[in-house]
Amino acid sequence: MLKIALAGNANCGKTTLFNALTGSNQFVGNWPGVTVERKTGILKKHPEVVIDDLPGIYSLSPYSLEEVVSRKYLIEQRPDVIVNVLDGTNLERNLYLTLQLMETGIPMICAVNMMDLLKKQGKKINLKKLAYMLGVPVVGISALKKTNLDKLITLMQHEPAAYEFPQYDDRLESALAMIGEQLTGIVPADSVRFYAIKFFEKDERIWQQIELDASRKAKITELIQMAEKIFDDECESIIANVRYDYLARIIDMCVIDKDDFAMTLSDYVDLVVTNRILALPIFVLVMWAVYYLSIQTLGTMGTDWVNDVLFGKYIPDTAESLLNSWQVASWMKSLIIDGIIGGVGSVLGFLPQIAVLFLCLGILEDCGYIARVAFVMDRIFHKFNLSGKSFIPLLISTGCGVPGVMSTRTIESEKDRKMTIMLTTFMPCSAKLTIIGLIAGTFFKGKSWVAPSAYFIGMIAVVCSGIFLKKTRLFAGPTQPFVMELPAYHLPKVSNVLRYSYERSIAFVKKAGTIIFASVVMIWFLSTFNYKMQIVPQSQSVLKTIGSIFVPLFKPLGFGDWHACAAIFAGLIAKENCISTIQVTFGNPSTHVFNQLMVSHFSNFGAYAFLVFNMLCAPCFAAIGAMNKEFGDYRWTLRAVTYQTVVAYLFALLIYQSSLIIGGHYTWLNVLAVIFVLLISLYALVLKKPKTEFDGQQAQVMEEGI
Numbered sequence: 001m002l003k004i005a006l007a008g009n010a011n012c013g014k015t016t017l018f019n020a021l022t023g024s025n026q027f028v029g030n031w032p033g034v035t036v037e038r039k040t041g042i043l044k045k046h047p048e049v050v051i052d053d054l055p056g057i058y059s060l061s062p063y064s065l066e067e068v069v070s071r072k073y074l075i076e077q078r079p080d081v082i083v084n085v086l087d088g089t090n091l092e093r094n095l096y097l098t099l100q101l102m103e104t105g106i107p108m109i110c111a112v113n114m115m116d117l118l119k120k121q122g123k124k125i126n127l128k129k130l131a132y133m134l135g136v137p138v139v140g141i142s143a144l145k146k147t148n149l150d151k152l153i154t155l156m157q158h159e160p161a162a163y164e165f166p167q168y169d170d171r172l173e174s175a176l177a178m179i180g181e182q183l184t185g186i187v188p189a190d191s192v193r194f195y196a197i198k199f200f201e202k203d204e205r206i207w208q209q210i211e212l213d214a215s216r217k218a219k220i221t222e223l224i225q226m227a228e229k230i231f232d233d234e235c236e237s238i239i240a241n242v243r244y245d246y247l248a249r250i251i252d253m254c255v256i257d258k259d260d261f262a263m264t265l266s267d268y269v270d271l272v273v274t275n276r277i278l279a280l281p282i283f284v285l286v287m288w289a290v291y292y293l294s295i296q297t298l299g300t301m302g303t304d305w306v307n308d309v310l311f312g313k314y315i316p317d318t319a320e321s322l323l324n325s326w327q328v329a330s331w332m333k334s335l336i337i338d339g340i341i342g343g344v345g346s347v348l349g350f351l352p353q354i355a356v357l358f359l360c361l362g363i364l365e366d367c368g369y370i371a372r373v374a375f376v377m378d379r380i381f382h383k384f385n386l387s388g389k390s391f392i393p394l395l396i397s398t399g400c401g402v403p404g405v406m407s408t409r410t411i412e413s414e415k416d417r418k419m420t421i422m423l424t425t426f427m428p429c430s431a432k433l434t435i436i437g438l439i440a441g442t443f444f445k446g447k448s449w450v451a452p453s454a455y456f457i458g459m460i461a462v463v464c465s466g467i468f469l470k471k472t473r474l475f476a477g478p479t480q481p482f483v484m485e486l487p488a489y490h491l492p493k494v495s496n497v498l499r500y501s502y503e504r505s506i507a508f509v510k511k512a513g514t515i516i517f518a519s520v521v522m523i524w525f526l527s528t529f530n531y532k533m534q535i536v537p538q539s540q541s542v543l544k545t546i547g548s549i550f551v552p553l554f555k556p557l558g559f560g561d562w563h564a565c566a567a568i569f570a571g572l573i574a575k576e577n578c579i580s581t582i583q584v585t586f587g588n589p590s591t592h593v594f595n596q597l598m599v600s601h602f603s604n605f606g607a608y609a610f611l612v613f614n615m616l617c618a619p620c621f622a623a624i625g626a627m628n629k630e631f632g633d634y635r636w637t638l639r640a641v642t643y644q645t646v647v648a649y650l651f652a653l654l655i656y657q658s659s660l661i662i663g664g665h666y667t668w669l670n671v672l673a674v675i676f677v678l679l680i681s682l683y684a685l686v687l688k689k690p691k692t693e694f695d696g697q698q699a700q701v702m703e704e705g706i
């Protein structure tokens with residue numbers, strides 16, 4: 001007698017196959033003890049072969065009665081052969097069960113059904129490859145059309161050879177092997193693998209059914225906890241993930257889907273949007289439009305109103321009359337009106353611009369364009385040996401660097417991950433947007449290239465740094481492939497887009513009410529008092545003294561001015577502070593006077609260099625903290641922050657000095673500075689350092705790069 005079990009998902013065609021194989025020689029009963037239908041039959045013309053039609057199941061986990069019954073039957077009755085019926089049009093989902101059936105170790109044949117349908121759909125499955133990859137015989141059939149059934153019958157009669165268990169992640173395999181050791185002698189030898197996995201998955205029924213002594217249980221629990229820590233995941237999803245990974249490889253190798261080549265409207269759009277030549281210009285154009293709307297036009301109207309009317313008149317006027325009626329001391333009045341209202345107000349003024357920016361980005365994200373950008377950037381990144389995976393953190397960092405840094409966790413290669421952590425805060429986050437808005441609005445009225453240029457300078461800094469860093473020993477290594485699915489374009493959902501923009505805006509307001517509030521109070525104190533705690537004009541304040549120390553350092557960049565230097569350091573607490581500090585240290589003037597003051601203190605390109613420096617230099621403390629957490633080593637954090645600041649300095653230097661030369665006001669010193677920066681860039685980007693010259697001392701590599 002040869003006992004054969006037909007197993008497969010619901011609707012894969014088991015019953016059709018069963019009927020075709022058994023003809024009329026069948027009887028229907030119930031599984032012992034339960035009322036799930038059980039069909040047993042004799043193979044036509046082969047009375048020695050008994051076939052059982054198992055209920056349709058998706059897994060061998062005890063989620064449903066059918067699954068419990070099926071696995072009990074497979075493990076306790078152990079049929080001689082499992083014929084796993086698969087719906088070929090839905091191979092991946094069906095194979096998920098196959099892997100679990102294979103974990104029982106029972107000899108198996110895969111019958112890929114619906115081959116007729118598959119043909120109609122224009123899909124092809126490489127059955128030979130599938131058989132090779134699974135290690136079990138595979139036959140393509142059509143139960144309905146009764147094609148190839150004789151081949152299946154022949155296979156059934158020659159009991160298939162034993163196969164190897166699907167091998168998953170090494171770390172998981174060693175945990176399973178150790179759990180298996182605890183089970184030897186307790187469960188049947190040929191089911192150890194099955195039970196080890198079930199124990200690992202914390203399958204309650206199995207834990208209850210198999211009686212283990214306390215010490216073995218403790219040992220197994222410990223092994224599971226260890227694996228959960230290693231994978232940073234729960235036991236059940238660890239198993240599910242390794243199975244899906246395993247299947248993804250198989251599907252990738254075995255299924256050729258003509259559907260993939262059928263053109264949809266989305267595909268036609270992509271023909272243009274992701275076109276090798278057009279993709280980048282389109283992206284630039286889109287980002288320009290986004291910034292044009294948010295910084296130049298729509299957002300600016302809101303910002304002007306908030307600055308000139310709300311925080312320029314209503315709030316300070318109301319506060320002033322209130323404070324006057326309470327007869328508050330004049331220094332207190334100055335703190336509240338010039339410090340807090342002026343400082344926080346100058347930051348909140350950018351709220352409309354930020355709301356519009358994220359409204360635009362939300363629309364781009366929701367309609368599927370951002371995914372294309374990632375795809376296009378991956379192509380560009382790859383040219384320079386960078387992984388496209390690094391691009392996702394960059395995108396997230398356009399909101400805020402903290403989640404951007406944290407999102408690098410999806411990058412498997414440790415070197416690429418570290419590099420991405422180091423570069424991701426080059427992107428303009430919503431806080432830096434206030435600086436962009438200020439500089440673009442004050443110095444470059446009507447010049448719509450300025451705001452988006454900040455975005456692209458961030459990106460250029462990332463790509464150039466990537467090219468350079470990849471050549472250093474710290475980061476050299478193969479590039480990880482980046483696989484992503486491009487969702488079809490669709491109309492953005494209003495609620496999604498609004499929520500996206502709302503969340504960003506609220507976070508911005510909250511920050512203004514907390515960190516920025518506290519900072520402006522501090523800045524006000526520092527810029528109002530001298531060391532003897534006397535109220536003095538700002539030009540004699542503590543802040544001026546501190547800021548002035550750094551003036552020579554930033555003079556070559558075009559902003560050797562104590563207001564700007566103080567702003568840079570306040571910006572470390574939060575980048576919005578750059579704006580509020582300048583506002584407070586200028587004595588909270590009206591918008592008109594503020595603009596005049598700015599223009600008298602900075603040249604256009606000095607201001608632009610200030611913008612670029614703040615964009616690229618060390619991020620705020622919150623982001624530095626996130627970097628430190630992800631690096632797990634303060635030396636790396638130090639290295640990253642130093643690198644960022646040096647890059648910022650060089651970029652700003654190049655921009656300001658070049659502007660002087662182009663403007664015709666220059667000395668040989670300016671030319672020298674530009675040549676100096678260009679030579680360093682050339683050295684970093686073009687020249688390939690022979691590896692031997694790096695002696696492995698990491699700090700030295702950094703120095704050389706700088």
Ligand code: GDP
Nearest residue numbers: 010011012013014015016113114117142143144
């Ligand atoms: P079960 O749930 O696994 O028992 O699946 P059934 O045998 O009930 O089949 C489900 C559906 O798939 C039925 O409508 C069958 O007619 C259809 N079907 C089964 N095998 C094939 C096949 O080889 N080709 C096509 N085109 N349809 C099939």
Ligand code: MG
Nearest residue numbers: 014015016056
């Ligand atoms: Mg059925």
